[in-house]
Amino acid sequence: MIFWKRTVPLALAFFFGVLMIVQYFIPHEWFENLLDTMARWGQIVGAFGLVVGIASLTHSHYFKIKRRVPGWGYSIVTLASLVIYVVIGFLTECDDSPNAPFGWGYLYILMPMQASMFSLLAFFVASAAYKAFRARTIEATVLLIVAIVVMLARVPIGSYIYENIPRIGEWIFAYPNMAARRAIMLGVALATVATSLRVIVGIERSYLGGGD
Amino acid sequence: MKIDRRYIFVFIAIAIILPTIFEVRMKIDISEPVKKIFDRIESLKPGTVVVISNDYDPAAKAELYPMTLAIMRHCFRKNLRVLALNLWPQGAGLVRMALDISGKEYKKENGVDYVFLGYKPGGGVVIIGMGQNLLGTFPKDADGKPLAEMPLIKETGLKSLKDVPLVIDIAAGTPGIDSWVIYGRDQYGFDLAAGCTGVMATDYYPYLNSGQLVGLMGGLKGAAEYETLIERADEATRNMSPQSFSHLVIIAFVILGNIALIVEKSKKKRRS
Numbered sequence: 001m002i003f004w005k006r007t008v009p010l011a012l013a014f015f016f017g018v019l020m021i022v023q024y025f026i027p028h029e030w031f032e033n034l035l036d037t038m039a040r041w042g043q044i045v046g047a048f049g050l051v052v053g054i055a056s057l058t059h060s061h062y063f064k065i066k067r068r069v070p071g072w073g074y075s076i077v078t079l080a081s082l083v084i085y086v087v088i089g090f091l092t093e094c095d096d097s098p099n100a101p102f103g104w105g106y107l108y109i110l111m112p113m114q115a116s117m118f119s120l121l122a123f124f125v126a127s128a129a130y131k132a133f134r135a136r137t138i139e140a141t142v143l144l145i146v147a148i149v150v151m152l153a154r155v156p157i158g159s160y161i162y163e164n165i166p167r168i169g170e171w172i173f174a175y176p177n178m179a180a181r182r183a184i185m186l187g188v189a190l191a192t193v194a195t196s197l198r199v200i201v202g203i204e205r206s207y208l209g210g211g212d
Numbered sequence: 213m214k215i216d217r218r219y220i221f222v223f224i225a226i227a228i229i230l231p232t233i234f235e236v237r238m239k240i241d242i243s244e245p246v247k248k249i250f251d252r253i254e255s256l257k258p259g260t261v262v263v264i265s266n267d268y269d270p271a272a273k274a275e276l277y278p279m280t281l282a283i284m285r286h287c288f289r290k291n292l293r294v295l296a297l298n299l300w301p302q303g304a305g306l307v308r309m310a311l312d313i314s315g316k317e318y319k320k321e322n323g324v325d326y327v328f329l330g331y332k333p334g335g336g337v338v339i340i341g342m343g344q345n346l347l348g349t350f351p352k353d354a355d356g357k358p359l360a361e362m363p364l365i366k367e368t369g370l371k372s373l374k375d376v377p378l379v380i381d382i383a384a385g386t387p388g389i390d391s392w393v394i395y396g397r398d399q400y401g402f403d404l405a406a407g408c409t410g411v412m413a414t415d416y417y418p419y420l421n422s423g424q425l426v427g428l429m430g431g432l433k434g435a436a437e438y439e440t441l442i443e444r445a446d447e448a449t450r451n452m453s454p455q456s457f458s459h460l461v462i463i464a465f466v467i468l469g470n471i472a473l474i475v476e477k478s479k480k481k482r483r484s
Contacts, residue, residue, distance in 0.1 A: 036344040042337030114270035156238035157456035
């Protein structure tokens with residue numbers, strides 16, 4: 001069992017990991033075709049990811065309903081919506097014109113609901129900004145001033161208050177912000193390389209599951 | 213000083229509703245990253261294919277849909293051909309809507325002037341697939357018509373992303389701009405321009421500085437700037453004034469909170 005559960009996956013990870021690194025540096029037709037094939041395999045795996053996601057959602061909400069956990073009524077709505085929309089999609093061949101049921105549901109149910117949820121952020125951001133943005137220390141004061149400048153720079157009224165506000169905002173984005181972001185990105189990139197190498201050589205095995 | 217947050221909500225609501233009703237118009241300054249996208253599109257010859265990847269869902273519609281529409285309008289006005297797709301499943305309806313609107317305005321024909329590829333799962337893998345073999349990755353468009361038979365493909369001889377000079381990614385998360393930079397632009401050499409939500413814009417300035425992005429539209433302001441550039445004021449331009457006033461309200465409350473903090477501190481000092 002260990003051979004199938006551990007040795008084979010580790011060997012596959014090593015083989016394909018090394019292969020994909022090598023192909024990146026050799027622009028030969030054979031490697032181009034290999035990458036093409038790998039990309040198609042990746043898409044198939046991605047499609048199965050959707051199936052796994054739907055199965056996981058169904059499983060999770062089914063047990064919430066079965067155990068009558070608080071809010072189980074919402075789980076019924078979730079599962080009913082999932083089933084109804086999938087059935088409508090199959091029956092109408094996912095016709096998303098506004099007059100077809102599939103398109104109508106998207107346009108008049110999903111779109112306003114998602115947009116409304118996101119719009120609520122405006123209210124909570126305002127409330128959170130009032131509570132959190134306090135100039136208690138020098139660092140907090142700098143953060144506060146920069147936040148106000150950027151907020152004004154991101155709207156046209158900023159240039160009515162002071163004409164150079166958009167330019168100052170752009171400078172903050174292009175220099176201090178960029179320097180900090182680049183440092184973070186370099187750190188993340190190096191960590192990604194290190195983790196990838198650990199997976200390829202078999203040191204990092206958490207993807208095998210079971211805490212092995 | 214504690215203020216019931218419902219008062220803050222009421223002020224924010226007023227700051228959004230009143231300018232929306234009275235349609236307060238404001239002058240919009242153009243930033244350099246947005247102008248660069250406009251200039252890059254202007255530099256393309258008529259008939260060139262531009263790929264527009266729309267990687268968002270209706271939650272980000274307010275900020276990103278105006279960008280999609282403005283970019284498509286600009287492309288069609290310049291007689292460029294558009295290949296649109298989604299890497300997010302729930303954005304397909306929005307892209308179709310934008311293509312229908314802009315296509316009708318400029319009398320463009322589906323299959324000839326534009327093609328909608330629809331959604332395909334896989335994120336970065338889809339980008340690599342398009343870079344290697346477009347027709348292998350998308351044998352059919354979103355309506356199920358074979359891509360190889362479409363005039364847009366036949367006349368341009370488009371085979372992969374290597375034949376495309378410009379990709380514009382409008383994204384609200386992952387897969388999105390990072391995926392297009394890593395798996396697309398850096399491997400296949402096309403120019404990449406991007407649009408993203410306001411909160412994400414700061415993340416992409418390193419790409420802008422390194423030249424991996426030719427331009428960047430950040431949030432509703434970016435969309436409004438683009439509408440200004442193509443001289444076609446629409447949703448983003450209209451929504452700039454509610455956003456302006458809501459920002460002012462937030463700033464006013466922040467200042468109020470800090471004044472209260474200073475007063476409290478000075479009272480404590482006097483007592484001690």
